Amino acid sequence: MIHARLTAAALCGIALLLALPARAQAVPASASAQAPAAAVPAPRATDAALPDQALAMRAIQALPEVRRKAAEFDAARARADMRSIGNQEAQVTWIPQDRRVQDGTHYREWELDINKSVRWPNKYLLDTRIGQLGVEAARLGFEDSHHAGARLLLMQWSAWLRAGSDAAVSARIATLIEQERAMVARRVHAGDAAQKDLLAADAALAEARASAIEAGLAEQSARRTLAATFPTLPLPQRVPRVENPPALAGAAAQWQARIVDVSHEIGMARSTAEQREVEARRARADRVPDPVVGVRVLSDLGGREKVYGVILGLPLGFRYRGAQAAEAGAQAQAAAQDLSLVTREVHLSAAQVVTQAEALHALWRQRALAQTAATASLEKTRRAYALGEAGISEVLLAAQGASKADQAAGRAAVDALYAVERVAVDAHARWHRHAEAAHDGADHDADASPAGNAGAVKLPTLGE
Incomplete structure (x- = not known):
């Protein structure tokens, strides 16, 4: 009777040990709180030359790169569940056997072992x-x-705007040269101009038309690239024109601080560095191996002998576990240096994009002044030619100068818009969840699977 009670007590103790991990897992560790990001700058109205916020968000979410990361996010959550559950599975060993003695007696015996690493x-x-x-x-x-x-959408859309601006300028210059050629032809027919003037006008017209064809092909290529990358984004029939690109509002230092504050690269590096540090602590903790506990039941001599036992085991291999801990510690130090490197690069990039936005807007203003002056010069030269005070070569030279100034001003306007919007994108004030929430006040479910809906990817909420 005493033996039976001791056996029952041992079995109860083993059961409690086996249940310890399951009970602990019922109380998950709380996630570390993140410092709230700086307030998102109030997003200004989307420029008419840019796609709508909702259409842009839908097109970005449909990118395979985004969907791939959504699947990796689901995989990371599954790995977290695996770590929480643990791989310490119970093992059941059943050993049936026959015992034969010399006098011919035959006994059926068996052994049952149940053990688990705790x-x-x-x-x-x-x-x-x-x-x-x-x-x-x-x-x-x-x-x-x-x-x-x-960023990719902004870059390809800006490339399309730039190509469209070049195509529009080339078409206008070809039309202008065509008008000049018609004027020269009339004067030649009237005997007021030499035939060589008409030949010069024909050459200039052919060159202008060739440039217009090249610019048109470049615009079509940029459009095809944009449509192939973002097939769900509707494109207008005509390329939008950037008339008056906005200047960067607010102080440059505030924009730089905001870009650094919301940087995903720094956040990823920080999380990875902390993860490596915890993994190093886990490896050091693993130098104390997990015990193996269980129960053992034997039936010998055909059931006439019953044996009940407790299994207690401790894996050996301390030198290997020590080397694992040293390797994990080195990985943690490397991840910490990666965080410093990423932080430095993000600070530098933020300063560069903000400085570029201010500089390119100033450059556009000068290009616009040069365009105005070149256009005025062309008009005066044309009037002088009509009055016989200038030759066709001067008109064509002035037209060439006006063409270059017009093209440079158009490109500068697109570059200025791109630079300002790049700051807004990096600061999460454009084509980002934060900007979208500012528009409609919508809440986003952080626990929803990003890859769960093939039609619309739900973005996890930053900072939860």
Whole structure:
């Protein structure tokens, strides 16, 4: 009777040990709180030359790069669940056997072993935290893919605007040269101009038409590239024209601070560095191996002997575990240096894009002044030619100067718009969830699977 009670008590103790990880997992570790990001600058109205916010967001979310990161985010959450659950599965061993003795007696015997590795509670907490940080890094990677998609859209859309501006200028110059050629032809017919003037006008017209064809092909190529990359984004029939690009509102230092504050690259590097540090702590904790506990039941001599036992085991291999801890510690130091490197690069990039936005707007203003002066010079030269005070070569030279000035001004306007919008995109004030929430006040579910809906990807909320 005493033996039976001791056996029952041992079995109860083993059951409690086996249940420890399951009970601990019912209380997940809380995620670390993040410092709130600086307030998003109030987004100004979208420029008429840019796509609508809702259409742009839909096109960016449909990118395969974004959907791939959404799938990786789901995979990271699955890995976090795996770490929280642990791989300490129970093992059942059933050993049936026959015993034959010399006198011919035959006994059927069996042995049943049930054992399980039990994870220490501190290891469970570390594993849970590693999983949380992995999810955070994957979520920020998903966010960064959306940000990269916004950059790509802005770059390809601006390339289309620039090509369209060149095509429009080339077409206008070809029309102008055609008008000049008609005027020269009339004067030649009237005997007021030499035949060589008509030949010069024909050559200039052919060159202008060739330039218009080349510019048109470039515009069509840019349009095809944009349509292929963002097939869900409707494109207007005519290329929008940038009339008056906006200047960068606010102080440059504030924009730089904002870009750094919301940087996904820094967030990913920070989460990865912390994850490597926790993994190093986990490796150091693993130098104390997890015990193996279980029960053992034997039936010998055809059931006439019953044996009940408790299994207690401890894996060996301390030198290998020490080397693992040293390797994990080195990885943590490398990740910390990666964070410093990424932070430095983001600071430099933020300063460059803000400075470029201010400089390119100033450049456009000068290009616009040069365009006005070149146009006025062309008009005066044309009037002088009509009065016989200037030759056709002077008119064609003035037209060439006006063409270059017009083209440079058009490109400068597009570049200025691109630079300002690049700052807005990097600051999450354009084509980003924050900007979208500012428009419609919509809340976003951080727990929703980004890849769960093939029609519309839900973005996790930054900072939760």
